Amino acid sequence: MDPGTALAVVSLTFQTFAGVVKAFELISEAGNMEYRLVEWARIVNVDRPDTQVIPGLNAGLAALLLTQLEGTLSSAEVLKQRYKLELIVAGPKTLDLERLQIQDTSENANTVVSKLISPQTRQDILGRSKKVKAASAFPKRMWWAAFDKQKFSLLVADCTSLVDSLYMLLDTANKSHASRIVSDALHDTLQSCEEIGDLEHLQAALQDEHNGIGLSTTLSASAGLKAAVLSLAERNSAERSSMPAELLDSTLITTTKKLTARISLGTHDVTPVVIEEKQVPHKMKGKLRSRVTELVSLLSSSENSTLATLPCVGYTEESLGYRLIFRLPPLAATAGQNTSVEPTTLLHMLSSTQTALPPVEHRLNLALHLSKTIFSFHSAGWLHKDIRSENIIFASPNQNQNQNLLNPLLCGFSFARRDQTGQISHELSEDPARDIYRHPDALGEVSEGYKRYMDCYGLGCLLIEIAEWAPLRKVVRKAVDVENAAGVRDDEFAALPRWLRKRYIEDEMAGFRLGKGFAELLALCMPVDCRDVCTLGQFLDALEVLSSYKLA
Template sequence: MDPGTALAVVSLSFQVFAGCVQGFVLLTEAQNLGKDASYLSTMLELEEYRFVHWAEAVGLLAEPQPKLHPRLNQALAAQLMAQLEKLISEPVQKLRDRYGLRLSAEPPASFSSQSGDAKSGTAQGVLSQALASETRRKILAKAGLIQKNISWPKRLWWAAVDKERLHQLVDDVSKLVGGLWALLEPIQQSEATYMLKRVLHQVISLCSEQEKLKDLRQALHIRQIGTAQESYDLIEITAGLKACRLDDTLGTKGSMNNDVNRTQLGRVMKLHPHLLANYQSQTKDSLSGTATYDGQRVWVEHKVVSRALRRKLASRVERLSELLSQPEDTDFLTLNCLGYFESSDRFVLVYAFPRENAAETGTDPVSLLDLLRSSTLKPTVTQRMRIACDLCKTILAIHTSGWLHKDIRAENIIFFPVSSSPEALTASKPYLTGFFFSRLDSPTEISEKPDGFDLFRDIYTFPGYIEDPEEDIAFSKRLDLYALSCILIEIAEWRPLKHLVRKCIEHHEPQTKILEKVRDWIKENEIENGMVAFRMGEKYALAVSKIFHQTQLVTEGSTSPRDEDTNTLLDVVHELEICRI
């Protein structure tokens, strides 16, 4: 193909691309869709973002002129874009005939700005800010569809909507955009998917509107992208967790203490203490263990609180139990909370066993600490990589939803094997428990600390946090990440951290000095001297290094953006997911 013809083809492709963007603008910004169908607008916004991101990946947005990727099947791409443009830029009459949808230039007679319709008339969803209006305007102006910085496609109104047929339109759009993504090379697909996930995590972190987060979760759930590489399950559950957090934060005190309201909303109910029996502590001094509740085998955690803080922390316990009562998900490995009750000096939270564990078999749960102490269990690098990745994804979901765990340690990572065989132990999933000190990530929240200092328990604690009057460090995501980096070292070495550092610490030293030596040992021996890379490979070592170095910004007074810690963990999850042993 001669240069002149090639340029004409590229120009035509950009013109069709811009026509598609214009169609997306008209549909996603149309007013009066209604609350019960608002998730469909979010689905369209998601497809528009994927479409524009695809165009960027193949070179359609290159400056000063589009330059298509040489290995792109341009003929098929042009055909798919033409179909997409025809689908979403069709005249109003064709949309009505094909999908039963009616768009109008004027508000329908039934719409009243003085009524509740005004709220449902707002079309913008949670993803409306992900693709800046300036980007859309620049694309349309470059194609000559609008005058730059002056005009904008006129906003339309939904005069009649058949939700099922609108859903069909969204499905048709999704298939065409998916076809365009399939034209990307595997590496391009992986990078594009990761960038989209990063944007979605940032959107969830910044969003403070519960209904928009619910729409996003429903949109991702319905979409059900087929391949594991493009799975958005973790983002779906994270959007639900953040929506739950906002629901609790914005709820009134009266509604939080009203059992009838909780029943109507499907929330966690207060349980009855007399139905809890056969409690067996995990260890001698542990605040967690197994029991039976109303005949069902359960996991139990005790949160001891002082009388002075009980009333202040009651709402937090309720919010936490609701957060942990979300449907079980393979990317969010926490136990499903059945409810809680108050008993003398404590709150008692009760959790169901995981579905894959037959509680009736009688096989006892075991902690990661128990497994690390075992002299016979030798999991492979692949199995240890899976444990690490599962744990990172769970903590990522907790942080993105606006919570801090505050007690990440090997004793609080529990496995529920179907039998006691080594094969069953290594095949079981790691569930994060021990939410004794968890709280919302907010400076106005009461922050609890453990009483006293216990090296075995507090070895995962960042130096200076527990009791140092000269260095009062507020808890943040980075301190959770520090504990996570310690756990990742244990998984790599497959030994408890206390045993690994015993030669470099003296038990009579001040606690801060001991914890500083632990931190320095991790940095020098495991990261700088390459021991983690030797045990688990370079990808795993890089993941540990990223997390560990992010935590060191605590003492350096970093003023980096709040979402930088979440992005670091997101990078780590991505690297571990694509790593193949």
């Protein structure tokens, strides 16, 4: 059938939509796709009988896509021949949910995602469409035996592609709104999940490259980290050893170059590594050992995620504390030469007079990558506590500075800990040039217990550095001259959040530098009341806006 004829024989109605909802009951992996379909239907007004679709939508093409989706899912012959699937027990070629009811006994990667659509929602849709005998009748899912896992993955990809095509028919405003609704719902699911298995299933579901969610990789990383955190807590409560946190032999580790006061380059045996010093008072070493092993386990679990971090391979115990060891990827060698450009820090790049101001899109990408990583750790219930440009490194740099900015790595985890009350806190640095990144509540002889809004403030300072492409010490010189340490007063530190907010949010300097979306993210890090903390949902929305930009 040619496209013109096809468009003539289908129409976008509630019945068409309900037929696809019913067809989705035939596969267990429908959770995320089905939820996105229902949200799409709500936006275009086809989720209720006797309603008209929104103006401007290509209703004929939308109906054709829905019909193709229903046909793909509801024909046993198609599923058998194209995707090598077979009903667990025999059934007719066109499946009838009222006649065939097959119980599922296995878990799948989308179990937790499928909960986004409540049974009541399905009952209402199918009942009103008369596709089940009554609104109270709920069709049981059909289950298939997949003889070819790759073919089954193709089925999921094909269905997702059709749902993605429906979203492509939306105008820009509705498309952005729909994406944020889905991301928010998935984040709410992540926050409410307290079962390790559910979080692992959610992580697997969101890792699918065809899922069509703008921030899916970030949410997947968040789910993976939270699962790791819960796993650590479960092992500790059972008085068993935590996840493997390897104690390395100090004699095999050689330091070759210092990048910062606490971060060095080196080798473990012959493998390039980054070494982070974690100095603690001798009397505190025993109390902090469990935190070190937890941190190493957490950072090693993120190796295959999209987090902007290096994989941690273990730790060493020293007389003055601990060292965290991270595997460094091979350095980017110049073609045809034996030399290579060594890793560097963001602070070094900001301080250099030899580099030009990077394009806006590259600075936005840098801000987005780092903000996503901080969001993932916060979602998992961990605080970084030392967010600053000297703790951002570029491990495999090349001669093109702008390309380097696409692959930042967050380091400086020496102070990182769980976001819980009663946790041990380290003493302050008493170094004004470093303390300008710290929230005033985390300074002074008596500081408050470290909280998430303090981490957000540190991220805000980092974002301002990226916007101005200058070290923070130079940015704040008019408010706090940290280069003249003897003249710094406590009240100047206390006034700094207000000064930064007025200049970059109220006077719109952040928007002028990197646009409205960037300014909205910064405003969440530096609110009117500097002790306010944005919800993780608000943070996710701001990331969604920023990631919607067409960045390099």
